[in-house]
Amino acid sequence: MDPIREKILKPSKETRQDILGKTLSYASIFLIVAVVLAIFLFVASKGIATFTENKASLVEFLTGTEWNPGANGPNGKPLVGALPMILGSFGVTFLAALFATPFAIGTALYMTELSSKRSQKFMQSVIELLVGIPSVVYGFIGLTVVVPFVRDHFGGSGYGILSGSFVLFVMVLPTITSMTVDSLRAVPKYYKSASLALGATEWQTIYRVLLRAAMPGIMTAIVFGMARAFGEALAVQMVIGNATLLPESLLSPASTLTSVLTMGIGNTVMGTVSNNALWSLALILLLMSLVFNLAVRFISRKGKM
Amino acid sequence: MKAGKYDLNDTSIMNFDKQKQEIALSTHDLQVYYGNKHAFYDGNLQFERYKITALIGASGSGKSTFLRSLNRMNDDVATVTGEIMYRGIDINSKKINLYEMRKQIGMVFQRPNPFSKSIKENITFALKENGIKDKQKLDEIVEKSLRGAALWDEVKDDLNKSALALSGGQQQRLCIARAIAMGPDILLMDEPCSALDPISTLKVEETMHELKKKYTIIIVTHNMQQASRVSDYTAFFHMGHVIEYGKTKDIFTNPKIQATEDYVSGNFG
Ligand SMILES: Nc1ncnc2c1ncn2[C@@H]1O[C@H](COP(=O)(O)OP(=O)(O)O)[C@@H](O)[C@H]1O
Ligand SMILES: [Mg+2]
Numbered sequence: 001m002d003p004i005r006e007k008i009l010k011p012s013k014e015t016r017q018d019i020l021g022k023t024l025s026y027a028s029i030f031l032i033v034a035v036v037l038a039i040f041l042f043v044a045s046k047g048i049a050t051f052t053e054n055k056a057s058l059v060e061f062l063t064g065t066e067w068n069p070g071a072n073g074p075n076g077k078p079l080v081g082a083l084p085m086i087l088g089s090f091g092v093t094f095l096a097a098l099f100a101t102p103f104a105i106g107t108a109l110y111m112t113e114l115s116s117k118r119s120q121k122f123m124q125s126v127i128e129l130l131v132g133i134p135s136v137v138y139g140f141i142g143l144t145v146v147v148p149f150v151r152d153h154f155g156g157s158g159y160g161i162l163s164g165s166f167v168l169f170v171m172v173l174p175t176i177t178s179m180t181v182d183s184l185r186a187v188p189k190y191y192k193s194a195s196l197a198l199g200a201t202e203w204q205t206i207y208r209v210l211l212r213a214a215m216p217g218i219m220t221a222i223v224f225g226m227a228r229a230f231g232e233a234l235a236v237q238m239v240i241g242n243a244t245l246l247p248e249s250l251l252s253p254a255s256t257l258t259s260v261l262t263m264g265i266g267n268t269v270m271g272t273v274s275n276n277a278l279w280s281l282a283l284i285l286l287l288m289s290l291v292f293n294l295a296v297r298f299i300s301r302k303g304k305m
Numbered sequence: 306m307k308a309g310k311y312d313l314n315d316t317s318i319m320n321f322d323k324q325k326q327e328i329a330l331s332t333h334d335l336q337v338y339y340g341n342k343h344a345f346y347d348g349n350l351q352f353e354r355y356k357i358t359a360l361i362g363a364s365g366s367g368k369s370t371f372l373r374s375l376n377r378m379n380d381d382v383a384t385v386t387g388e389i390m391y392r393g394i395d396i397n398s399k400k401i402n403l404y405e406m407r408k409q410i411g412m413v414f415q416r417p418n419p420f421s422k423s424i425k426e427n428i429t430f431a432l433k434e435n436g437i438k439d440k441q442k443l444d445e446i447v448e449k450s451l452r453g454a455a456l457w458d459e460v461k462d463d464l465n466k467s468a469l470a471l472s473g474g475q476q477q478r479l480c481i482a483r484a485i486a487m488g489p490d491i492l493l494m495d496e497p498c499s500a501l502d503p504i505s506t507l508k509v510e511e512t513m514h515e516l517k518k519k520y521t522i523i524i525v526t527h528n529m530q531q532a533s534r535v536s537d538y539t540a541f542f543h544m545g546h547v548i549e550y551g552k553t554k555d556i557f558t559n560p561k562i563q564a565t566e567d568y569v570s571g572n573f574g
Contacts, residue, residue, distance in 0.1 A: 004490070005392045007405040014404040 040286065047283030050276040056080045061280060067244040067260070069277035078273045082257075082281060084246045089256040089288075091161045091247070092236060093229040096168035097222055100176050104225075105218065107173075108180035109206060130174040139238035142167035147239055156251030159241030164256070167235050172225035179224060183217020184210060219299045227292040231285065233258035257281045311564040313346075313544060319551040321351050329354040329491055329521040330375065330410075335387035335397075337370050337379065344370045345545045348387065352491075352538075357513060357522040359532035359553065362542030363573065368525040371542070372493050375523070376410040377403055391491075408435075411484035413494040417476035419468035419483070424460050427468045427479055428486045435487075446486050453519075454482035455512040474505020478512060485520065492516065494524040498531065510535050529569060533557050541565045 050056045056069075056078045064081020066073070073079045111123050146166045151158030187210055195205040211218070233256075241253025242263060261281055268275040321328055328351045335348035345367045352358050360368045374385045377396070380403075389397040396406050419427050428447050429437075437443060447464065451457040456478040460471070468479055477497055484492060498506040506528075513522060513535050526532050532539055533553055540550040541564070549556060549565040560566040567573045 002392055004405075004409060005394060008392070008394055008396065008401050008409070010402060010405075012402055012405060015402055 043279060043282050043286050046276060046279035048280075050078070050080060050273065050280045054078055054273045054276055056273070056277070062086070065246045069274040070272075078277065080277045080280070082277075082284070084244050085255050085257045085260050085281065086284065088161060088164075088240065088247060088254040089230055089258070091250070091254070092164040092168055092240070092256060093226050095161065095165035095250075096172055096229045097176075097226045099165065099169040100173045100225060101222055104173055104176035104180050104221070105211070107177045108184055109210075111177075111181050112184040113202075113206060113210070124178075127174040127178050130170075131178075135171065135232060135235040136238075138167055138171050139235035142235060142239040150251070154251055156249070157241065157253060158251075159239060159253045160249070160251045161240065161247055161254050162250040163239040164236045164254075165250075167239055168229040168232060171232060171235060172229050175228055176221045176225040179221030180214070180218050183214040183221065186217065187213040216299050216302060220296050223292055223295045223299065227289060230288055230292070231258065233262045237262055257285050261285075311543065311548070313546045313548070315562055315564075316547065317549045317551065317561040318349060318547060319538070321353060327354040328352065329391070330523075331390045332375070333388040333390065335371070335374060335385065335389065337367070337374055338384045338386075339370075339382065343545065344383070345374070348547060350540060350547060350550060352521060352523055354521050355517055355519070356537040357517050357524060357535055358538040358540065359536035360523065360525045360540050360542060361527075361529060361532050362568070364527070366542040367545040368542050369495050370545075371547075372495055372523065372525050373412075375491075375493055376407050376412055378412065408487050409490045411487055411489035411492050413477070413480050413484050413492065413497050415496040416500050417473055417480050419471070419476050419479050421467065421469055423465045424468050424471070424479060425464040428483050431483070431487060450482040450486035451479075453485050453512075453516065454478040455508055455515065456482055472505065474501045474508060477501055477505065477509060481509070481512060481516075485516065489520065491521045491523065494522065496525050496527055499527055506531070529557075541568060543568070 050069075051058050051061070060073075060077070061080045061082050063083055064079070065083050066079045066081045067084065068079040071079055107123070111120050115123065142163060146163050147158035149158075150156070150160070150163045150166070154162060191209050191213055192205055195209040196202075200208070236256055237259035240255060240259055242255050242259055243253035244255050244260060245253070247254035261278055264274070264278050268278060331351040332348045335345065336343065337345035348371060360372065362368055370379070370383070373379045374383070374397075375389060377385075379385055385397060387397065388395045391406070391410070394401060396410075420430060422430065425447055428450055429443050432443060432446060437446075448457060448461075451460065456475060459475060460466075460479075468476065471479060477500070481492075481494075481497070498509050501509065510531065513524070516522060524536065536553045538551065539553040539556040541548050541556060541560075541562075543564055549560060549562045551561070555561075556565060557569050560569060564573075
């Protein structure tokens, strides 16, 4: 019989490799999905217990301002008003993104469009270094530099949302910058050539062509930065003042979901209302990271058109 | 079915005399769908061994779709139904060994796509993966395939230079050399000259004339002069249908179908 025909009909080393590779990657994805699901279910079951077992009110949780889960309010339900922390988390996140975005885009444009190869490499290393610094170091610098600075120039005790945002600004800057650099680099060279050949200036080209083309990528970068800011605990906790009160201003002590969690989780006993209430906060964090994730997907899908 | 000016069922498809002509590849009721979009209809074509068959037609008429189905490059993007017979096997069946099949049915793409490796490594890469380790043997194949692709004289002193430093025409011939180094039976080429200048195009065409002594070639081309220069048979595609298939000479001088005539004489539309 025709040997080639034989070969085509029979499995070979390659087809077996193929099956092995597929099996391995399915196994990995299965494992990861299982772990993620398990975490989700665990956090959700704990977080929901606050409302089912401990009879706290969900509306109060989302809109109430008094956080003292160990005690009951006048209506006999635990005091789980998480609005101050929710506002604190969103406040530092949006402010940090607001501060960081212009700087990140500027730096990224400098790196991709203006600088020499050597300074590009240098900037790249600086950014990678910034990413690698542990958050406790950022917190420490925040405590010794940012807090006094805010106290002297803006007033108040120095602890508050503004200080938290400043610290997060530095922390998310490298994330947003490096992702923006990637998306600018992914813009095909011929877009730029086409624009310049039409007589557009460098600025017009950057503003009207490059940034437009890279916009979905930049939005994704910002959302990633926000996700990082939203989830950051230690550094924020060190500078925000940790008062579970509705912040009166950006300068008054406040708290975030993460800071309350890190402060509280060691001091409560599993199964108690105080502990379950913290899991509810964790559930919000988890749901928010889901929202960020979906936002990224939505943006990149829109960008495809 | 009628779409636009031409009746898509008014077709003329040549069949070969199996006693006299050896069929290298044939399709039976081949249909290709991209999702819901039916992109290719009812392909019943036979391809004669050691001949060049050209696929012509307007852009979007389904030539690439058809060609890419032949060695299952459409597996991940499209649904392909029907049979593709090669050596008495239906290679459109899920059960066949894709990798062995593609070693027999090679492909050269529209844009030259050499790996960013040296000229030599571009050719030896796949061979080594296939277990050919002997240096002398590899060198032999490199020379033979580069000669086969009419590139040897131009690059024999620079075999270790990056393939990306070659001109577009040279890169394309390197891709042809890379494909024939695998020792295929059939070469599928999708507009291999559309990114090349006229001189490189001529060289690639000369190469094809040499190649058809050993290989069966199916080539998609936009360029009708090219089709008439290089091919023995021509198939005219229109809106996902093969309208006419016959000897190249007949297609260009004496087409049986109005649509073909309009297309080859430039009055199409
Ligand atoms: N990957 C794909 N997904 C969806 N539609 C496709 C895809 N590739 C080609 N098509 C469609 O199939 C039709 C035939 O395309 P193609 O085979 O590339 O034509 P040709 O090579 O003759 O120019 C076109 O309408 C094209 O839009
Ligand atoms: Mg095509």
